[in-house]
Amino acid sequence: MDECNYYSRIYEYNDLLYEISGTKEFHNKMITDWNYATSYLKEMVENQVLDEDVYTRMKDDGSIWDNASIKLLLHEYLIRKNKFRSPKIKKITLWREISAEFEKQNLIFSADALSKKFGNMKTTYAKIKKNNSKKTTGAARKPWLWLNSMDEIFHNDLSINFRHDVVTSMPADVSDEVLNLLNSSSVRENGCGSSASSPASASSSNVVHSGDDSDKISQKCYKSARGKNIYQQRQKQLDLDSDKLEVMRGLKDTLEQCKNVQKKKIF
Incomplete structure (x- = not known):
C-alpha cells in the first residue's frame, strides 16, 4: 500500500492523547464507528503496556548492585527525602527521576528495581534498629555498611526510630x-x-x-x-x-x- 496515503490524527482515550497513523478509510472508521475505535485503542494501549513491561525486565536483568550503585541510590533518595514523604507527589515519579540519574552514570536500573532495592534496605535497617534496642547477648554484632547513611535518612521516622x-x-x-x-x-x-x-x-x-x-x-x-x-x-x-x-x-x-x-x- 502506498505510504503517501497514510497520515496521522490525534485520538483521546482514557484522558490521554495518542497520535495514530493510518489511511483515510481507517480514520473515517475510527471517527464514525465508536465501538471499533474503542476496541482498537484498548488493544493498542494493552500492547504498549506489555512492551514497557518487557523493556523493564530487560533492564532489570542487567542490574548488578554494588557499593557504588547503592551509595548513589541512598544519595539520590536523601536529596528527595521530603518529596517522598509528601502525599502530593507520586512515588513512581521520584523513582523515575532517580532512574534517570542512574542512566547518566551508565547504570541501568528501572524505577521498579530501585524502589524494591530501597524497600529491602529499609526492612534490613528496621530489623537492625530493633535488635540494637534489645538486651545485649554478649555476642558481637556485625556492622552494616549502610547504617549511618540510613540513619541520616530515617532519623526522624518514628516508624523505625x-x-x-x-x-x-x-x-x-x-x-x-x-x-x-x-x-x-x-x-x-x-x-x-x-x-x-x-x-x-x-x-x-x-x-x-x-x-x-x-x-x-x-x-x-x-x-x-x-x-x-x-x-x-x-x-x-x-x-x-x-x-x-x-x-x-x-x-x-x-x-x-x-x-x-x-x-x-x-x-
Missing part, C-alpha cells in the same frame, strides 16, 4: 498505644512520658538503659496504658448510663404531664 526504646520490649498489641501515650500529658504525669527530669526524655541515640531499668519502665508504661484504657471504657459506660437515666426521667415527666391533662379533661 522510636523516641523511647522501652516500647520495643512491650507486647506487640499495646506497643502502638503506649507509643502514643508517651507523648501525652497524662502519661508524663505518671512518669512514663518525656519530661526534663525523666531518663526517657533523651533522644533514642543518647539513651542507654540497663536491663532492670528497661523492664521497670516498660512494666510501668504497660500498666499505665492498660489503666487508662480501662478508665476510658468505664467512663464511656458511665456516660451511657447517665444518658439512659436522663431519657427515663424525661419519659417519666412526659407521663406525669399526660396524666395531669387527662385529669383536667375529666373534671
Whole structure:
C-alpha cells in the first residue's frame, strides 16, 4: 500500500492523547464507528503496556548492585527525602527521576528495581534498629555498611526510630498505644512520658538503659496504658448510663404531664 496515503490524527482515550497513523478509510472508521475505535485503542494501549513491561525486565536483568550503585541510590533518595514523604507527589515519579540519574552514570536500573532495592534496605535497617534496642547477648554484632547513611535518612521516622526504646520490649498489641501515650500529658504525669527530669526524655541515640531499668519502665508504661484504657471504657459506660437515666426521667415527666391533662379533661 502506498505510504503517501497514510497520515496521522490525534485520538483521546482514557484522558490521554495518542497520535495514530493510518489511511483515510481507517480514520473515517475510527471517527464514525465508536465501538471499533474503542476496541482498537484498548488493544493498542494493552500492547504498549506489555512492551514497557518487557523493556523493564530487560533492564532489570542487567542490574548488578554494588557499593557504588547503592551509595548513589541512598544519595539520590536523601536529596528527595521530603518529596517522598509528601502525599502530593507520586512515588513512581521520584523513582523515575532517580532512574534517570542512574542512566547518566551508565547504570541501568528501572524505577521498579530501585524502589524494591530501597524497600529491602529499609526492612534490613528496621530489623537492625530493633535488635540494637534489645538486651545485649554478649555476642558481637556485625556492622552494616549502610547504617549511618540510613540513619541520616530515617532519623526522624518514628516508624523505625522510636523516641523511647522501652516500647520495643512491650507486647506487640499495646506497643502502638503506649507509643502514643508517651507523648501525652497524662502519661508524663505518671512518669512514663518525656519530661526534663525523666531518663526517657533523651533522644533514642543518647539513651542507654540497663536491663532492670528497661523492664521497670516498660512494666510501668504497660500498666499505665492498660489503666487508662480501662478508665476510658468505664467512663464511656458511665456516660451511657447517665444518658439512659436522663431519657427515663424525661419519659417519666412526659407521663406525669399526660396524666395531669387527662385529669383536667375529666373534671
